[in-house]
Amino acid sequence: xxxxxxxxxxxxxxxxxxxxxxxxxxxxxxxxxxxxxxxxxxxxxxxxxxxxxxxxxxxxxxxxxxxxxxxxxxxxxxxxxxxxxxxxxxxxxxxxxxxxxxxxxxxxxxxxxxxxxxxxxxxxxxxxxxxxxxxxxxxxxxxxxxxxxxxxxxxxxxxxxxxxxxxxxxxxxxxxxxxxxxxxxxxxxxxxxxxxxxxxxxxxxxxxxxxxxxxxxxxxxxxxxxxxxxxxxxxxxxxxxxxxxxxxxxxxxxxxxxxxxxxxxxxxxxxxxxxxxxxxxxxxxxxxxxxxxxxxxxxxxxxxxx
Amino acid sequence: xxxxxxxxxxxxxxxxxxxxxxxxxxxxxxxxxxxxxxxxxxxxxxxxxxxxxxxxxxxxxxxxxxxxxxxxxxxxxxxxxxxxxxxxxxxxxxxxxxxxxxxxxxxxxxxxxxxxxxxxxxxxxxxxxxxxxxxxxxxxxxxx
Numbered sequence: 464x465x466x467x468x469x470x471x472x473x474x475x476x477x478x479x480x481x482x483x484x485x486x487x488x489x490x491x492x493x494x495x496x497x498x499x500x501x502x503x504x505x506x507x508x509x510x511x512x513x514x515x516x517x518x519x520x521x522x523x524x525x526x527x528x529x530x531x532x533x534x535x536x537x538x539x540x541x542x543x544x545x546x547x548x549x550x551x552x553x554x555x556x557x558x559x560x561x562x563x564x565x566x567x568x569x570x571x572x573x574x575x576x577x578x579x580x581x582x583x584x585x586x587x588x589x590x591x592x593x594x595x596x597x598x599x600x601x602x603x604x605x606x607x608x609x610x611x612x613x614x615x616x617x618x619x620x621x622x623x624x625x626x627x628x629x630x631x632x633x634x635x636x637x638x639x640x641x642x643x644x645x646x647x648x649x650x651x652x653x654x655x656x657x658x659x660x661x662x663x664x665x666x667x668x669x670x671x672x673x674x675x676x677x678x679x680x681x682x683x684x685x686x687x688x689x690x691x692x693x694x695x696x697x698x699x700x701x702x703x704x705x706x707x708x709x710x711x712x713x714x715x716x717x718x719x720x721x722x723x724x725x726x727x728x729x730x731x732x733x734x735x736x737x738x739x740x741x742x743x744x745x746x747x748x749x750x751x752x753x754x755x756x757x758x759x760x761x762x763x764x765x766x767x768x769x
Numbered sequence: 770x771x772x773x774x775x776x777x778x779x780x781x782x783x784x785x786x787x788x789x790x791x792x793x794x795x796x797x798x799x800x801x802x803x804x805x806x807x808x809x810x811x812x813x814x815x816x817x818x819x820x821x822x823x824x825x826x827x828x829x830x831x832x833x834x835x836x837x838x839x840x841x842x843x844x845x846x847x848x849x850x851x852x853x854x855x856x857x858x859x860x861x862x863x864x865x866x867x868x869x870x871x872x873x874x875x876x877x878x879x880x881x882x883x884x885x886x887x888x889x890x891x892x893x894x895x896x897x898x899x900x901x902x903x904x905x906x907x908x909x910x911x912x913x
Contacts (some may be wrong), residue, residue, distance in 0.1 A: 474849070550885065551884055552884070552886070569880070570906075571878060571879065572876060572878050572879050572904065572906075573879055573880040573881065573902065573905040574881075574902075577886060577904065591905075592878045659908040
């Protein structure tokens with residue numbers, strides 16, 4: 464199997480996701496054995512990050528280095544020609560001739576699609592505003608699969624900022640392709656899923672439950688996906704402060720969860736997961752962040768094949 | 770009765786069966802009509818729809834995006850092409866599946882509102898009309 468671009472989780476069907484996961488399992492073995500790889504030797508990844516990122520950018524770069532390839536790019540729009548007013552179109556038309564694959568993050572929604580339409584090299588969406596973050600979704604699914612051994616028949620809580628949280632949007636859409644999953648959306652009225660996303664989930668026949676009460680929902684969940692209330696997406700600071708800290712998972716909250724429950728978070732966290740639960744075996748968010756490496760190695764390997 | 774008082778055009782387009790009161794909106798999306806003769810009739814009696822608007826435009830033939838936008842403004846409108854005083858075609862507008870270069874995405878964070886690029890929408894419902902931005906996937910009704 465081969466696919467040229469990866470701008471939305473909908474670019475992959477279940478078979479495609481399984482294929483990436485098998486490839487990621489191979490990458491995991493490679494990482495565990497600490498064997499050097501030449502899979503992407505002489506290949507160059509360009510990371511165009513118009514918005515700050517730690518995990519996504521570094522894990523893309525790490526993944527390419529682990530595969531024996533090289534990385535060019537910028538981590539801040541202020542150090543690119545965007546600062547001088549260059550259009551994304553021009554940036555892509557320039558950078559495509561410098562590299563073999565591009566990972567792009569933008570604050571503007573749909574930016575990776577525009578990049579894809581104008582690039583001769585593969586485009587990977589590394590997050591576009593509040594829209595999608597499909598590589599995060601893949602690693603989230605991979606984490607669930609690794610821990611629960613399945614992606615169906617699960618009750619999954621999505622908690623926090625479901626309005627602007629692109630990771631929650633993409634994960635919900637992906638999970639809706641698997642049988643008998645129930646999505647429990649835990650958020651205040653102001654931060655519920657956008658209508659467009661909700662409609663798409665309902666079109667697929669996904670069962671969606673809505674609540675504002677995390678504590679009540681906790682005991683029934685197989686997975687809880689916490690998200691950060693994203694300050695940078697609010698127009699008003701007052702609105703942000705009103706909602707900040709509304710949900711916190713601490714020892715007391717976690718005591719109500721099942722023993723085989725898993726607590727996930729795309730990170731960075733602010734105050735929604737108290738560090739006191741970090742050592743609980745059900746807290747798997749750092750392992751989840753690590754899975755970004757094999758998943759991105761798998762994608763780079765597949766997408767740069769001749 | 771009323772229509773007979775309006776003169777015919779030799780070459781051009783007659784947009785008929787426009788929803789009453791929408792003719793001005795239809796007119797606002799048409800390009801290159803500054804120099805030719807334009808006849809607008811509003812709230813004319815209609816056998817089919819009780820009332821209707823229509824527009825006759827001399828020496829004007831619609832572009833694809835104008836045709837598409839008329840379909841969004843008034844889905845029952847008919848487009849008549851007139852050549853040498855004869856009607857050579859008549860068809861009801863069809864709402865296309867995809868619309869380009871029309872309107873703005875409602876999402877201020879959409880790439881189309883932040884770069885100089887053409888908009889593109891998928892029509893995901895027709896009654897009422899609901900558009901989904903092909904870039905950011907925000908959905909909205911067509912606002913008149």
